[in-house]
Amino acid sequence: MSSPGLRERKKQKTRWAIQEHAVRLFVQQGYDATTIEQIAEAAEISPSTFFRYFKTKEDAVIQDRYDELMAQAIRAAPADLKPLDVVRRAFVESFAAIDPDEVEQVLQRARLQFSVPALRMRSLDNMQESIRYLAAPLAERLGREPDDFRCQAFIGACVGAMINAVLAWAREGTNPAELRPLIEEALSVIADGP
Numbered sequence: 001m002s003s004p005g006l007r008e009r010k011k012q013k014t015r016w017a018i019q020e021h022a023v024r025l026f027v028q029q030g031y032d033a034t035t036i037e038q039i040a041e042a043a044e045i046s047p048s049t050f051f052r053y054f055k056t057k058e059d060a061v062i063q064d065r066y067d068e069l070m071a072q073a074i075r076a077a078p079a080d081l082k083p084l085d086v087v088r089r090a091f092v093e094s095f096a097a098i099d100p101d102e103v104e105q106v107l108q109r110a111r112l113q114f115s116v117p118a119l120r121m122r123s124l125d126n127m128q129e130s131i132r133y134l135a136a137p138l139a140e141r142l143g144r145e146p147d148d149f150r151c152q153a154f155i156g157a158c159v160g161a162m163i164n165a166v167l168a169w170a171r172e173g174t175n176p177a178e179l180r181p182l183i184e185e186a187l188s189v190i191a192d193g194p
Helices: 006-029 036-043 047-053 066-076 083-096 100-115 117-141 149-172 176-192
Strands: none
Touching: 006 036, 006 047, 006 100, 036 047, 066 083, 066 117, 083 117, 083 149, 083 176, 100 117, 100 149, 117 149, 149 176
16 A cells, blocks of 8 residues: 555644644643634634534544554455454554554543543444444455445454453553553453453
């Protein structure tokens, strides 16, 4: 897969800069007290530019690049791996790709998503979108249709396990090294049971 061009990299940089300012303001002043105008001012953009990158204020917390990283890793996994090993590898590789500078923001975003009611609801919608998105490359590997029910159910179970790991990590610590073992343990429950 080719790397994104300069224009796309600039757009991605702007998107994540807006998100960084939004999360910082949400943590400092509270989610409900923070306006789009304040986020735009902090990011040195117009409110209309904000809406070119994020449809809603919630999306400035919810959206990230990790689904794409995981989908790429699912596609690139060795052909002889079993589905759970493919997903485990994709999750672990994607979270390993988190830059140390990003870790604090990931933690803040996770805490916001689980503590702000509007974000919890949007997270649920996003989770359903993520499940469909990640199930498609797994279905492709297995020679099935992109909307295969069994692949979606399997990815849903894996995403649920991963969310449990992220919740435990967000509650208990800030050390990024603690996330990988939690993800591994959560996914092992799918294979081994409780």
